[in-house]
Amino acid sequence: xxxxxxxxxxxxxxxxxxxxxxxxxxxxxxxxxxxxxxxxxxxxxxxxxxxxxxxxxxxxxxxxxxxxxxxxxxxxxxxxxxxxxxxxxxxxxxxxxxxxxxxxxxxxxxxxxxxxxxxxxxxxxxxxxxxxxxxxxxxxxxxxxxxxxxxxxxxxxxxxxxxxxxxxxxxxxxxxxxxxxxxxxxxxxxxxxxxxxxxxxxxxxxxxxxxxxxxxxxxxxxxxxxxxxxxxxxxxxxxxxxxxxxxxxxxxxxxxxxxxxxxxxxxxxxxxxxxxxxxxxxxxxxxxxxxxxxxxxxxxxxxxxxxxxxxxxxxxxxxxxxxxxxxxxxxxxxxxxxxxxxxxxxxxxxxxxxxxxxxxxxxxxxxxxxxxxxxxxxxxxxxxxxxxxxxxxxxxxxxxxxxxxxxxxxxxxxxxxxxxxxxxxxxxxxxxxxxxxxxxxxxxxxxxxxxxxxxxxxxxxxxxxxxxxxxxxxxxxxxxxxxxxxxxxxxxxxxxxxxxxxxxxxxxxxxxxxxxxxxxxxxxxxxxxxxxxxxxxxxxxxxxxxxxxxxxxxxxxxxxxxxxxxxxxxxxxxxxxxxxxxxxxxxxxxxxxxxxxxxxxxxxxxxxxxxxxxxxxx
Numbered sequence: 001x002x003x004x005x006x007x008x009x010x011x012x013x014x015x016x017x018x019x020x021x022x023x024x025x026x027x028x029x030x031x032x033x034x035x036x037x038x039x040x041x042x043x044x045x046x047x048x049x050x051x052x053x054x055x056x057x058x059x060x061x062x063x064x065x066x067x068x069x070x071x072x073x074x075x076x077x078x079x080x081x082x083x084x085x086x087x088x089x090x091x092x093x094x095x096x097x098x099x100x101x102x103x104x105x106x107x108x109x110x111x112x113x114x115x116x117x118x119x120x121x122x123x124x125x126x127x128x129x130x131x132x133x134x135x136x137x138x139x140x141x142x143x144x145x146x147x148x149x150x151x152x153x154x155x156x157x158x159x160x161x162x163x164x165x166x167x168x169x170x171x172x173x174x175x176x177x178x179x180x181x182x183x184x185x186x187x188x189x190x191x192x193x194x195x196x197x198x199x200x201x202x203x204x205x206x207x208x209x210x211x212x213x214x215x216x217x218x219x220x221x222x223x224x225x226x227x228x229x230x231x232x233x234x235x236x237x238x239x240x241x242x243x244x245x246x247x248x249x250x251x252x253x254x255x256x257x258x259x260x261x262x263x264x265x266x267x268x269x270x271x272x273x274x275x276x277x278x279x280x281x282x283x284x285x286x287x288x289x290x291x292x293x294x295x296x297x298x299x300x301x302x303x304x305x306x307x308x309x310x311x312x313x314x315x316x317x318x319x320x321x322x323x324x325x326x327x328x329x330x331x332x333x334x335x336x337x338x339x340x341x342x343x344x345x346x347x348x349x350x351x352x353x354x355x356x357x358x359x360x361x362x363x364x365x366x367x368x369x370x371x372x373x374x375x376x377x378x379x380x381x382x383x384x385x386x387x388x389x390x391x392x393x394x395x396x397x398x399x400x401x402x403x404x405x406x407x408x409x410x411x412x413x414x415x416x417x418x419x420x421x422x423x424x425x426x427x428x429x430x431x432x433x434x435x436x437x438x439x440x441x442x443x444x445x446x447x448x449x450x451x452x453x454x455x456x457x458x459x460x461x462x463x464x465x466x467x468x469x470x471x472x473x474x475x476x477x478x479x480x481x482x483x484x485x486x487x488x489x490x491x492x493x494x495x496x497x498x499x500x501x502x503x504x505x506x507x508x509x510x511x512x513x514x515x516x517x518x519x520x521x522x523x524x525x526x527x528x529x530x531x532x533x534x535x536x537x538x539x540x541x542x543x544x545x546x547x548x549x550x551x552x553x554x555x556x557x558x559x560x561x562x563x564x565x566x567x568x569x570x571x572x573x574x575x576x577x578x579x580x581x582x583x584x585x586x587x588x589x590x591x592x593x594x595x596x597x598x599x600x601x602x603x604x605x606x607x608x609x610x611x612x613x614x615x616x617x618x
Contacts, residue, residue, distance in 0.1 A: 005139050010130070011036045013044030013055055014279040020555055025127075026283045027246050027310065028134070034273070034281040034314075036061050037153075041142065042124045052124035052149040063151030066121060124149040236304050237297050246309060247560075248290040249553040249607060252614040253546070255431050258298040262319060263289055265328045267618055269318075272334040274354050275343040288315045290548045290617045299323075342366050350386035350393050350525065351471075382471050385507060392523045396434035405438050405508060405526060412460050413442055417449045423594050425543040426527075431613040437525035438508070439543055443536040443594055452478045454502040454530045465511030468523065472505040477568065482532045484569035484578040501539060501568045502530040533590055535569040537582045537597025542567030544598075546617035557605055565605070581605070 009031050014022055026032060033039055036059050046052060056063055129146035133139050140146070242251035257263065266289050273281035287310035299305055299319060306316035321328055334340050339361065345368070346357035365371055371379070371387060379387065386393065397405075406424045413420040423429070426439035442457075444450050454475060461467045477500055508526040513519050531539035542550060542565075557565040563579060564571045570579045581604030582597040583590055591597035602609045 005030070005133065005137075007031045007130075007133070007139055008040035009033050009038055011039035011042045012280050013042060013046070015055065016045040020558065022279065023283050023287075023551070023555065025130075026280060027287060029130070030312065032280075032284060032314075034278060034284065039122055042122060043127055043130055044124070045127045046124070046148065047126060049124075049149050055124070056149075056151070061122070062154040063122065064154050066150045066152050120153045122151055122153055123147050124151075236301075236307075239307065240294075240296060243291060243294060243309060246287070247552045247556045248294065248548050248617050249545075249556055249610075249615075251294045252610060253290065253294045253549070253617050255613060255616040257293045257295070259292055259295065262299070262322050263292055263618070265322060265331050266292070266315075266318070268331045268334060269328065271344070272330070272340055275340055275347060275357065277354065277358065284310075284314075286548050286551075286618075290552075293617065346371070348394060349383065349390060351380060351382035352386060356383075385469050385471065389507065389523045393525055395522055396436065397438060397524055398434055399428060399432075401524075402428045402435055402438050404510075405524065406440050408466060409440055409442070409457070409461070409526075409528060412464070413453075413457055416456050416460055417444065417453065419446065419449065420444050421594055423540050423544075425529075425540060429544045429612045430546065430616050437527060439527045439529070441529045441531055441536065441539045441543055441594070443531045443533050443539070445533050445590065447482060447532050447534070450502070450530050450532050451482060452502075454478075454504050454528065457528065457530075458504045458506065461506075466508055467506045467526075468509050469507040470504060471507065472503070474501075474503050476500045477502045477530070477532070484535060484571060500566075504528045529567075531568070533597075534580065534582060536594045537591060537599075537601040538565070538569050539567045540594050540598045541601050544612050545615040548617035549615045552617075553605075553607075556607075561605055563605065570601070570605070579604075 007030060010029050011033055012022075012025055012029060017025070029043075036042065042052075042055070044052075044055065046055070123142055125142055125146050126148060129140060129142060132146075240251075245251065266285060270282055270285035270289065273285060291308050291310040292305075292315070295308060302316040302320040302323070305311050305319045306313055308315075318328055318330075342361055342365075343354070343357045346352055346360045346365075347354055349357075349368075349371075352360070360371060360375070363375065365374060368387060368390060376384070376387075402424060406422065410420065410422040413422065420442055421444070423441050424438070425441055426437070427435045428438070442450075442453070444453075452475065454473065458467060458470060458473060462470075480500075505525070505527050508524040509519060510521045511519065513521050529539060529543060542553075545553065554565050557563040557570070558573065562573045564573055570581055571577065572579055581601050591600060599609055
């Protein structure tokens with residue numbers, strides 16, 4: 001097992017790694033760090049020194065190459081594994097067992113000892129070093145076979161702040177007037193309210209870009225433990241069997257777990273990692289959050305956290321900090337960081353992902369008005385609609401309204417073609433009191449009824465005034481004859497072919513309102529998914545479950561069953577053929593309803609049935 005091997009502190013480069021390979025490595029590396037400045041080894045799927053130097057420059061890690069004659073380290077005892085129990089108190093306030101080694105404590109007690117200063121170094125290594133070490137059952141030497149670059153970390157003073165330049169002032173009213181004249185739906189927000197991040201007043205064209213400061217490499221902290229915590233550790237509840245797996249689809253995850261407050265803080269850290277493009281951190285925090293959310297007991301000690309799969313010392317240290325202070329320093333830094341708050345502002349625009357949010361920021365934009373004033377014509381139509389209804393899309397939708405919207409859609413479907421069934425999926429089905437959008441899956445026992453039906457229902461709902469904008473209309477399933485997509489092998493481009501069901505992503509507004517004048521009912525985001533009856537169980541299962549549950553379900557099917565799962569069906573990875581898991585295995589009869597079909601998919605892939613309320617992974 002990887003945890004039995006004494007690896008140095010490792011930073012993983014995400015470049016050239018597929019999503020599933022990335023996830024597996026995150027779970028396998030026991031000493032993974034998310035801060036490149038802490039790393040002793042930087043691991044990646046690279047083979048040339050030039051590429052290694054590029055990756056270091058990209059992450060602002062300044063190094064000086066270590067000459068070959070300097071690379072042989074002096075004889076020294078092996079590096080000690082970090083312990084989870086603290087060194088006993090020594091009666092001196094300046095001797096912190098979290099920051100001092102045992103030898104350093106002894107030196108302070110007996111007096112100063114002259115020790116030559118050693119600059120920290122880092123090695124960039126091929127990924128094969130780690131995988132070969134796992135296969136060999138020991139940490140292999142980082143020799144020329146595996147090491148691409150060996151550098152000494154340089155301490156650089158922060159650069160002087162750049163002078164701020166300004167852009168000639170443009171008339172906002174002129175911009176808004178021009179935007180209003182654009183053809184429907186290219187209309188900017190009707191409100192003149194300016195959305196901006198607190199503390200951010202720079203305008204486009206300024207050199208408002210913080211200069212990265214090289215961090216001092218820091219020693220990983222140790223977990224401290226009080227006597228009472230030690231006593232609690234001797235009576236910890238056993239780890240539930242379901243938590244011995246890395247697949248969240250194999251365990252129950254309720255909507256309100258015992259450690260919800262701590263999870264909420266971890267979610268904010270993960271969001272910050274998302275906004276900064278830290279894919280490794282996002283994956284690692286997703287796994288840890290899924291584990292903590294499935295743990296059925298309230299945490300008492302940090303060691304209780306450290307023992308859980310996907311958590312380890314990193315999450316245990318965060319819990320220790322949370323237990324002591326009630327919050328996390330990294331969350332406070334995120335909430336007070338002007339740049340991250342601007343990125344969050346843009347990220348909340350429907351149709352803007354984290355990469356686009358960073359592009360907006362790099363253009364000098366700092367609020368929604370900047371997007372309208374300086375970039376309106378360069379936005380996609382979907383992004384323009386996301387800006388126009390920014391406030392309304394952020395409003396939560398109560399369960400009663402979700403049910404009303406679902407009722408209107410089902411009534412319209414059966415008005416067009418009698419016999420349609422529907423399941424409201426997403427957060428609503430998982431038991432959320434409020435939802436960010438409404439997701440429904442429609443299906444019909446007659447396959448001809450679902451062919452091209454998405455276009456018919458959108459037209460019908462538009463005529464009745466419920467759909468105001470269509471953001472996406474996909475008929476991919478109809479165009480291929482509603483046959484499940486054959487699996488074409490792992491060489492296929494990542495992400496292609498995923499969930500190819502017919503669907504319409506629309507903007508919805510209830511046309512019924514009291515009074516005169518403009519309709520003041522809020523605009524809502526609604527997704528209408530059409531599935532053939534033979535794969536409706538997969539559609540309901542995929543669109544109901546939480547994000548991490550879905551990710552792990554696909555990974556589980558691949559690794560454990562040799563199958564390719566998505567919401568449009570299950571295929572064999574051996575020959576690409578569709579695998580029918582929803583018909584009766586004896587009679588071959590189709591499932592009597594969509595929920596029975598979903599249960600059959602669980603059974604068909606070898607998973608225990610989980611109620612929708614048990615699939616609340618974030």
